[in-house]
Amino acid sequence: MSNKKQLQKLKNLNVKAEKCLTRDEARTILIKATKAQSKINF
Numbered sequence: 437m438s439n440k441k442q443l444q445k446l447k448n449l450n451v452k453a454e455k456c457l458t459r460d461e462a463r464t465i466l467i468k469a470t471k472a473q474s475k476i477n478f
Contacts, residue, residue: 445472 449469456462 439476442472442476446476 446469449465449472453462453465453469456465
């Protein structure tokens with residue numbers, strides 16, 4: 437995947453993170469964001 441797509445995914449996850457209400461949702465979003473960030477940095 438391209439960096440552009442990963443950056444878009446991170447933006448979408450940021451929006452979801454602002455709206456999440458439960459700890460489980462937040463944990464899932466953090467895992468996905470960490471994975472996307474690592475793909476950009478690699």
